[in-house]
């Protein structure tokens with residue numbers, strides 16, 4: 102059966118295990134099984150471009166070759182099902198594919214072949230874009246495929262992404278004109294067996310906003326965005342489905358994958374409003390608007406190991422001074438006690454002093470293989486070649502920090518809402534610090550979001566999350582047992598550093614975390 106195991110989830114590991122860099126990097130991979138568009142706005146060509154732009158490798162099995170441009174579809178030649186099957190075998194026999202995405206499947210035999218291949222190989226997730234008609238109004242696959250599509254392919258799908266017209270056809274001609282219709286038809290299609298149904302609203306009439314409706318069998322999400330004025334809408338459906346596949350391949354769950362994919366399509370459309378390729382009514386979109394950044398976006402997804410967030414120690418110069426020890430000495434004790442990542446937070450130090458403290462702490466971090474991040478100050482991080490930075494919402498924007506620090510550094514940012522989390526992901530952050538979970542003396546004016554706020558953010562966060570704010574050995578079990586899937590660890594300040602013995606305080610916290618892990622619910626969350 103298909104499963105959506107998220108690659109970010111982990112079991113408790115030692116810092117040393119989290120740091121192994123010897124194994125080759127797995128590049129997330131999508132296989133698209135779709136038609137070729139000679140004009141390259143939609144089909145296989147759009148899929149490969151979308152995946153590449155999202156930092157994902159994309160293989161292809163071509164089902165039909167269309168003679169197509171921005172004016173329309175001039176011809177279609179459909180390949181024999183056996184040859185489609187051969188292409189799929191060639192890819193899957195050799196290359197590890199995380200997600201399969203299907204587009205134009207023009208014959209029932211091709212659908213049958215695709216189903217049999219998907220069942221034979223263990224594929225993580227399946228995205229089905231039930232392509233029927235081109236944006237220019239030409240039929241790409243006729244009614245002969247409907248029965249197989251409904252009965253054989255949809256039950257295997259993680260998500261199916263019909264536009265309003267395709268949704269109506271799947272539901273035997275039920276009219277789909279309004280958002281209410283979209284909700285109803287989503288439920289009807291869901292009964293055919295896919296885990297999620299996304300009815301796309303690109304063709305919604307009389308509406309400023311565009312609404313896509315996502316349904317998982319119990320809950321509807323209305324994903325809204327404003328309609329972008331552009332003629333470059335050829336291939337939006339293919340691009341959206343391929344981007345969802347790419348995000349799933351990187352390890353996101355379905356809702357955050359859809360949100361990230363929608364954001365990407367919207368940005369690509371925005372960047373396409375001024376381009377002109379071809380003379381027809383529907384031009385292609387610019388998939389590579391982030392080309393200058395793309396290496397950065399792709400590599401960070403592969404490099405940062407979220408297991409490092411497990412026990413995240415944030416220093417406080419005032420506390421360490423009070424207990425008469427230097428920050429680097431406190432850092433060493435925390436690491437010896439089991440901290441897996443360190444953040445140097447020097448709110449009062451002058452720049453030179455901050456750099457010296459950071460350099461000494463980094464030397465210790467490197468000795469133990471534990472990353473050391475700098476709070477707030479990108480300049481200090483650059484000066485001492487730190488492993489990365491942690492930025493608040495009022496510090497340097499993540500996108501700017503990424504452009505300064507490059508792809509190899511870790512960037513974390515503090516978020517309280519899902520919107521901030523999705524933006525952090527889009528801007529190139531690696532993880533999110535979410536809180537304050539409980540009231541804390543370290544940050545008096547900080548709003549407390551509680552366990553509910555933490556859960557809400559984690560449910561839709563595209564990035565791994567570390568919980569922060571008032572967490573101690575006494576309540577850490579409750580935090581871990583709150584079961585948000587993207588939660589990867591807890592960050593603490595006074596629990597470690599406002600103590601006489603930092604090493605012991607770290608060991609105590611780690612023991613409570615390990616105890617929570619061995620209990621059923623938290624064990625599942627952190628695995």
Ligand SMILES: Nc1ncnc2c1ncn2[C@@H]1O[C@H](COP(=O)(O)OP(=O)(O)O)[C@@H](O)[C@H]1O
Nearest residue numbers: 264301302303304311313327328329337338341
């Ligand atoms: N002009 C637009 N502005 C913003 N988003 C759009 C626009 N047109 C389509 N989209 C989005 O692109 C995706 C593809 O939608 P749609 O056009 O309905 O699919 P298809 O290309 O399969 O007909 C959806 O997420 C939709 O909301």
Ligand SMILES: Cc1ncc(COP(=O)(O)O)c(N)n1
Nearest residue numbers: 136143144235336337338339
């Ligand atoms: C080969 C091929 N596949 C799919 C589409 C649909 O395009 P859209 O993304 O606009 O729905 C297309 N026009 N051509």
Ligand SMILES: [Mg+2]
Nearest residue numbers: 232264338339
């Ligand atoms: Mg489409």
